[in-house]
Amino acid sequence: MKPVLILFLAAQVATSTANAHTGVQDDEVLARMDGMSAIAKEMKIIGKMLKGTAQFDPKAVDAALSAIGDEAERIPALFTPRATDPKSEAKPIIWESFEDFSDKANALGAVTDELKGQILYAPDLAPLMQEIGQTCRACHTQYRVSD
Template sequence: MKRVKATVLATLCLGCIGSVALAHSGVKNPAVLARMENMKSIGAGMEVLSNMVKGKVAFDAAKARAAAGDIARHSTQTVALFEAPETDPKTEAKPLIWERFDDFTTKAGATETLAIALSQSLETPDDLNAGFMQLGASCKACHRDYKD
């Protein structure tokens, strides 16, 4: 059951990754582009983990920890990249971010914390499945409220 949930979450995460790649075309505001590039990097790490969870590639603890580390490293930049209420016609960030910046900061911090923990503790496929589900749920919680 856990593997099925993780696989479903992995599929949803890959859908988010694809929409981010398309959104970058035509962005004129450099601050918005920097945010999108940061999210794209987080998405790339999630894709590595997702492919392992779904069994598309063999589980490799070292690669999974490295991907989680990349997610953590880029997650540390998220709040700073969103401090200024920059906008662009191509942005997917809702204005609600700046109206509820404390909540946004808390959710971004939770993702960072989970990614750091996963990058330091992941050893087995079960660790990956559990950690990926938590990390994906954290991403989804923020995207649900703050992404168009």
């Protein structure tokens, strides 16, 4: 596994376990954070198979990909309200470049659609995580504070 990928996975796990959404007051911010956490949870299911701590199961991979795709579809709607919260990591530029932001959400959905049914062997998992991870990063580097 490439160091970049390991770092990425570690960062996602750290974020989602450290952040239990404590102290978030705005419901709309909370809803979009919950959406992201749901995505991260599905990524972890695949990540465990990649690391070998869970058995490779192509059906479970497809289920996770479907769930990530469904969440990706919800991203533009979840971020439509220009909601803020002191705990939010969303950059204000999202709402100045909302079309591009939505395109990046659609890119995640497109990748999960494309990969569904294609992951037949465990060695397919590393390129899958890399491909999906790139779409997460493409959005986070531009639109999320901590990345």
